[in-house]
Amino acid sequence: MKSVIITIGDEILIGQTINTNAAFIGEKLSVLSIDVIRTVVIGDEQESILNEIEAAEKIADLIILTGGLGPTHDDVTKAAISKYFDSELVLNSTVLTNIQDLFDKRGRKITKINEQQAYIPEVALPIHNPRGTAPGMWINRGNKIFVSLPGVPAEMRGMIDEYVIPKIKELIPNSNINVLRKNLLTTGIPESYLFEKLGDLTELLDSAKLAFLPSKYGVKMRITVSGADSSSLSDKISEIEQKIRTRVGRFIYGKDGELLENVIARLMIDRGLTLAVAESCTGGLVSHRITNVNGSSQFFERAFVTYSNGSKVEHLSVDENYINKYGAVSIEVARQMAEGVRAVSGTDIGLAITGIMGPTGGTENKPVGTVFIGVCDEKVCTAKEVKFGDERVLNKERTSQVALDILRRHLLGIPYDE
């Protein structure tokens, strides 16, 4: 099965919005072994949309459009689809009820232009949109499938997961060649080090493929195996995974789409431990990531964003003399912050971060990018130094990842050295 993804919106063409939609859909289709053969971005113009659907219909079995379904004058996708299929717009009462419910829930009054969103081409099945007022549309013609979804990512994603993917799964026949992928997620080690530690890849991989995908949060290793016998593929991928883990296992925090914060949550909850966090330079990001996890209140007790020195002394009992002697950004203060936040919060573990995120504030001894991370429990209280670059937000993000990884290693008894 071949697929084309058409993203509609001037804002993407001129780069004011990034095209997360094509990636999201590409990943979902790829998991089902559907080839995305083309991804194209066009503007909000009826003619371009008509041309693009026509071109896609010639080469693909599944055409997914996103964008251009909003209530205002610059949204023209629905009219284009109505024209392409020569199918009149008719009022759909289920869609209308959904729109009314959404406005009720937010305590707002529905407007006339939102009511017009309940009209869809007669040829289309509506796709329920629980997060917004624009319905999606599913159209079958011949053996081709056309799907049109709103461009707002949260709305589109829900509709893909809850409607489009389940429906496609029912329709696709079993393929001859199966592809299986597994991602091993590492952090705290550069791509080149990982590559060297793995040694001879030909021996390691046999006929499988391995890709290294670096990002700000670490390097993802993607293993791909393929073959006709689907039952042997998962054995083969496990075998390769085991070999990789033998060599670089301590750097692997999770697999596939897992986030480090979810790994932490599982470890904490499994062990029945509680956590408090003291953040200086990360300014709340570590706590934000932890509390993104549903159920984090089971182990996350509280956090302090002690930006000022005064707040470090007042709330975390950091010794003012230490700040004067070693500086607020020091291994000694990181350790005191971790111990202090643990004590005041009454938790099993305290995690603390202090550093210089830049672009200003560096010194010769402690340049921008210098960070100290402390972690304490009842028995052990340590801190580590890590070094980053010059960019503030990137430094915050990388620091949050290392802090969570230091906590992970602490929980698993893996020393934080290479």
Next chain:
Amino acid sequence: MKSVIITIGDEILIGQTINTNAAFIGEKLSVLSIDVIRTVVIGDEQESILNEIEAAEKIADLIILTGGLGPTHDDVTKAAISKYFDSELVLNSTVLTNIQDLFDKRGRKITKINEQQAYIPEVALPIHNPRGTAPGMWINRGNKIFVSLPGVPAEMRGMIDEYVIPKIKELIPNSNINVLRKNLLTTGIPESYLFEKLGDLTELLDSAKLAFLPSKYGVKMRITVSGADSSSLSDKISEIEQKIRTRVGRFIYGKDGELLENVIARLMIDRGLTLAVAESCTGGLVSHRITNVNGSSQFFERAFVTYSNGSKVEHLSVDENYINKYGAVSIEVARQMAEGVRAVSGTDIGLAITGIMGPTGGTENKPVGTVFIGVCDEKVCTAKEVKFGDERVLNKERTSQVALDILRRHLLGIPYDE
């Protein structure tokens, strides 16, 4: 001048990485009135890369490639470029020094495969990459320009801003038709309400264009004017902006690429005010956003992520009886949290957020998505209720935006009603 952007990487094709690079470059080119006529994603294969450069050279004056320049076996872009231009790879000592410096700064030892990154095709000028080991390449042939950059966004972005855009600016002739755009950023009002409040768009816009671009943080209104006489364009855009502001000005927090946290920082610093934050349901996100701003330590004193009830009582002096009577998620507790954090921190303003982010934890009276935001200064202490949907991370993000907007309106004396 016409441009094609080629994004290289299997990981984008199968959607494991989103193509932020094309958007970033598209925006930068669009500002210079360079048309991005095509954006294409291909895999890490030499043949595809060669074909795609050839196709692009036929239709565009400027071809920008990103990706495939890493140190490992799956990066083949440099070899493809070497082949396309029939130009040997030679060692560039400036690049080698940069790679060595980067490893020194992180306190790591350089590896052999990183040293190989210092080889580039003889035909290419190296583009300095201060954030990573892969150099970029700039190649002129005939009147066409070819640029190849690494795919890691932070590295690519820096090289676009610091090298590619300045160099292109020197080269482009003045165009006949000028395009001017301005974005007005709103929050706290749905797209359809904004549309209705603006009234007759034909009268408002004359021949200009207006697009509504909704996102999780609000609706962006993009005004576009074009014409031969560039001097009149900025007058025309200002005139339209003024008309829009007269009608919906209270919802507009900024323009173009501005972030609400930067607007807050400017307002706080201009007024010489200090801020402390108490976050429950947002878990540190509001503080994280504020501390993303360089210079935020000038006004941001500290924050408490009081996830547990005990921490609200201990640190913010919230009345335990209030929690029992009204619930931790209530207008009364939001107000007490804001007042409490202001008092304990000794700041001019206290901002507090408490709510139910989901997916569980809702009740009939207070369903998931219920949020209370308090803001207090020396004279006024108020709290507002806002309502969101069912998705945890999206709710946190939307809540952080409303909290910052309530603070903005408080500072500007704009009531938080529609």
